[in-house]
Amino acid sequence: MxxxxxxxxxxxxxxxxxxxxxxxxxxxxxxxxxxxxxxxxxxxxxxxxxxxxxxxxxxxxxxxxxxxxxxxAVHRPPTVGPVGPLxxxxxxxxxxxxxxxxxxxxxxxxxxxxxxxxxxxxxxxxxxxxxxxxxxxxxxxxxxxxxxxxxxxxxxxxxxxxxxxxxTMSKLLWLDVAVLGGSILVLVAAGAWLVRLGLLPLIRMERTARAITGGELDLRLTDTDPRTEIGRFGQVLNTMLDRLQQALRAHEASEARLRRFVADAGHELRTPLTTIKGFTELALRHPQSAEERREANRLVAQNAERMSLIVDDLQLLTSLDREPLYRREPVDLLSVGADAVGTAALHHPGHPVDLGPLRTAADPTGARELELVETVGDGHRLRQLVAALISNAHTHTPPGTPVHVRVGSTTAGPTTGGTDRPGRTSAAPPLAPGTPIDVIEVADDGPGLAPADAAQAFDRFYRADPARSRARARGGSGSGLGLAIASTIAQGHGGRLELDTAPAPGCTFRLVLPRSG
CATH class of the missing domain: 3.30.450 (Beta-Lactamase)
Incomplete structure (x- = not known):
C-alpha cells in the first residue's frame, strides 16, 4: 500500500x-x-x-x-450406390x-x-x-x-x-499482435506530433506569461480566436491582464499620491510649527518689550490658527474618504446659492458677488428669471462645497474681480456640463450625455489657470503658485485641500465637480448633480 x-x-x-x-x-x-x-x-x-x-x-x-x-469391415449389402474414395x-x-x-x-x-x-x-x-x-x-x-x-x-x-x-486463426492472431504493436508505435509518434501541434497555442501562452512575469507587462496573448476554446481562454486572460495592469497602475498612482500627500502635509505643518517654535525660543532666551511680545503672540496665534485649519481639513477629508454618511433630504439649490452669496458679501466686501440663472443654449445670456431647483442630498455639505468654491474665487483673483453664482437645471452635454470636453477638468467620471442634471456654477472674471495647472486643480495640497503667501484672503492661501474636499463631497452625492477654463476667460467651477426623481 x-x-x-x-x-x-x-x-x-x-x-x-x-x-x-x-x-x-x-x-x-x-x-x-x-x-x-x-x-x-x-x-x-x-x-x-x-x-x-x-x-x-x-x-x-x-x-x-x-x-x-x-x-x-463387416460386409453388408449396400443400401446406396457405389461410393468413390473417401x-x-x-x-x-x-x-x-x-x-x-x-x-x-x-x-x-x-x-x-x-x-x-x-x-x-x-x-x-x-x-x-x-x-x-x-x-x-x-x-x-x-x-x-x-x-x-x-x-x-x-x-x-x-x-x-x-x-x-x-x-488460420493462429496466423491471424500473430498478425493481429503485429498490427497492434505497429499501430501503437505509429499512434505514439503521430499522437505526439498532433498533441504538440494542438498545444502550440498553450505553449505560446506560456512563453508570453513568462515574459509578462519577467516585467514585460504590456505583452498580451495572440491566440484569441473566439471560435476555439483556447482563443476564448486567451481573450479572458487578456481582459484579466488589462484589469490587473489598470489596478496595478491605480495602486502605484495611489501610493504616489499618498507619498505626495504625506510630504505636502508635512510641508504645510512644518511652516507654522517652525514659526511658533522660533518665537517661543526667542521669548525664552531674550527679554522683550511689550510691543515685541504682542507681535510675537500675534504671529504665534496666527500660525496656530493656520495649523489648526490644516488639521481640520485633513480630518474632514479623511472622514469623507473613509465611509461618509450623507443625509438624504430635499435641498433647494437656489437657497444654497443665495446663502453662499450673502455670506461672501459679508466677509469679502472687496469682491462683488451676484446670483443669477444658469446659462443654457436656449438662454446664453442668462436673462430668464431664477427658478426653484430642488435636489436630494446633504444640505450642510452642499453649502460647505459652494462656500469653498466662492472662497477659492476670492482667494485666487485680484481684488474687485466679479464672481458669479448661477443656479439652474439642464441636461448633461459639452456646453452645459457633466461630460468631458477640451478645456474641462474633473476628478470624477463623466455622466451620460442627455442626463437631467441640477447645476450650481461659480464663475469669476479673473486671470484663469493654465491647462497644466487646471489638470491638477483637484489634487490635494496642489497650488498653482507654490510661492504664494497668506497675504491674500484673510492673510493666507488656505490649506490647499478646499477643492479636493469639494470634489469628494460632489462624488459622494453621485455627481461631480468640474472646472472650465475655456472658452470664456477666468475659471468656472461647476457642481453637477443628477436630477432626483
Missing amino acids: LTPTVLRAAPTRSLRGRLLLVVTALAATVVLASQFIGYQVLGSWLTGRVDQQLRAFQPPPPGSSGRSVFGP PSDFRIYFYDVDGELTGQWIGDPAPAGPRLPAQLSVGGPAADRPATVPAESGQGRWRVLLLRDSSEGSGTLVALPLDTVDG
Whole structure:
C-alpha cells in the first residue's frame, strides 16, 4: 500500500503526456476491439464452413471398402450406390442401436483422430448437433456430427479436423499482435506530433506569461480566436491582464499620491510649527518689550490658527474618504446659492458677488428669471462645497474681480456640463450625455489657470503658485485641500465637480448633480 509520502513524491505527468497516453490508449483499445471482433467472426465463419461440410457429407455404408481399426469391415449389402474414395480428412464412425462402435472409416493418411467415448447415446440430445472435441493425442481439435438413422436406430458420426481453422486463426492472431504493436508505435509518434501541434497555442501562452512575469507587462496573448476554446481562454486572460495592469497602475498612482500627500502635509505643518517654535525660543532666551511680545503672540496665534485649519481639513477629508454618511433630504439649490452669496458679501466686501440663472443654449445670456431647483442630498455639505468654491474665487483673483453664482437645471452635454470636453477638468467620471442634471456654477472674471495647472486643480495640497503667501484672503492661501474636499463631497452625492477654463476667460467651477426623481 502506498503511503501519503510516496503519493506526494510521485511525479505528476504533464498535460502533453496525459493527452498522449489517453489518445494512445483509446486508439489501441479501438484497434484491439476491432481485432477481437474480427477474430471471433472469422473463427465462427470458418467453424460454420466445417459444419456445412459435415452436414453435406454423405457417409458410405458400413460395408464399403476402407480401413478399419477392427480389421476387415463387416460386409453388408449396400443400401446406396457405389461410393468413390473417401476424402482423407473425414473420419466416419458407425454405432449400433446400443451406442457400441461397430466400425470406423479413417481413410489415408491416418493422423490422430478425435477423442470419443467408448459408448454414445445415439438417440441423445447431442445428435444432429456439431460439437468440438480434442484429438486423441497432441493439441489438435476435431469437429464431429452424429447422424441418426431413423429406420434402423443406428448412428453414424462424421468428423473433420480443425487443423486448418486453428492454423488460420493462429496466423491471424500473430498478425493481429503485429498490427497492434505497429499501430501503437505509429499512434505514439503521430499522437505526439498532433498533441504538440494542438498545444502550440498553450505553449505560446506560456512563453508570453513568462515574459509578462519577467516585467514585460504590456505583452498580451495572440491566440484569441473566439471560435476555439483556447482563443476564448486567451481573450479572458487578456481582459484579466488589462484589469490587473489598470489596478496595478491605480495602486502605484495611489501610493504616489499618498507619498505626495504625506510630504505636502508635512510641508504645510512644518511652516507654522517652525514659526511658533522660533518665537517661543526667542521669548525664552531674550527679554522683550511689550510691543515685541504682542507681535510675537500675534504671529504665534496666527500660525496656530493656520495649523489648526490644516488639521481640520485633513480630518474632514479623511472622514469623507473613509465611509461618509450623507443625509438624504430635499435641498433647494437656489437657497444654497443665495446663502453662499450673502455670506461672501459679508466677509469679502472687496469682491462683488451676484446670483443669477444658469446659462443654457436656449438662454446664453442668462436673462430668464431664477427658478426653484430642488435636489436630494446633504444640505450642510452642499453649502460647505459652494462656500469653498466662492472662497477659492476670492482667494485666487485680484481684488474687485466679479464672481458669479448661477443656479439652474439642464441636461448633461459639452456646453452645459457633466461630460468631458477640451478645456474641462474633473476628478470624477463623466455622466451620460442627455442626463437631467441640477447645476450650481461659480464663475469669476479673473486671470484663469493654465491647462497644466487646471489638470491638477483637484489634487490635494496642489497650488498653482507654490510661492504664494497668506497675504491674500484673510492673510493666507488656505490649506490647499478646499477643492479636493469639494470634489469628494460632489462624488459622494453621485455627481461631480468640474472646472472650465475655456472658452470664456477666468475659471468656472461647476457642481453637477443628477436630477432626483
